[in-house]
Amino acid sequence: MVENEIFRALADPTRRAIFEKLATGGMNASALRDGIDISQPAMSQHLAVLRSAGLVREERQGRFVNYEVDPEGLALIAQWLAKYRAYWPARIEALKVLLKDMDQ
Amino acid sequence: MVENEIFRALADPTRRAIFEKLATGGMNASALRDGIDISQPAMSQHLAVLRSAGLVREERQGRFVNYEVDPEGLALIAQWLAKYRAYWPARIEALKVLLKDMDQ
DNA sequence: ACGACAGATAAGCATGTACTTATGTGATTC
């Protein structure tokens, strides 16, 4: 089950921090490390989890590996969330505004 | 951090199943149990986790406790997701359709 | 070809988590 890996991946605060940083722009694993207090193997392991969850994708560039946000994972969360749209109250307005933004 | 509790709560497949069932309509803890193979204490513990994450809320009714989906938690996920709207590709179309649904 | 570098993988360990059984707490029924 794909949702399982996604939510499991995001359940860890360090992993969310990595994802958030990656969302500011693609970068390699070393660049990701500074600012976050984490060892090289730990980072590598976290990236592997995020990648297998479809939240992040990699691209080899010589001896560097460039990581970037994979929209696939985000889309799956949105799909999951959409199943419960019946429970959305007034916040729908906010979402509509957001949608308009995306549309331009 | 609230996001932490939410994602942690949803990381467990049993808990997602409970939430999903609850999304079909509020019900008490015993009613939630049938169909899902789970002991009474386990259910109680899962509900406590979902509740403290803001995904579910309870209402005492005599000796029963009625549970229902709490929109608060869902809204927080949506907010989290919105931070990454820059990464949404063509799926925006799908979301727009969804939005139209919600709007009617 | 060799050393340095970016990153992945392996193995071990400490802590977290989801379950179990047992028991506690209120509300209901007789």
Place this chain on the structure above:
DNA sequence: GAATCACATAAGTACATGCTTATCTGTCGT
């Protein structure tokens, strides 16, 4: 008011998870 019911809590246990240190793989510069 005693038994029963719905649910919560406690304590223990097996397994998952995130870290560590050590090592491996592959690429680059010289």
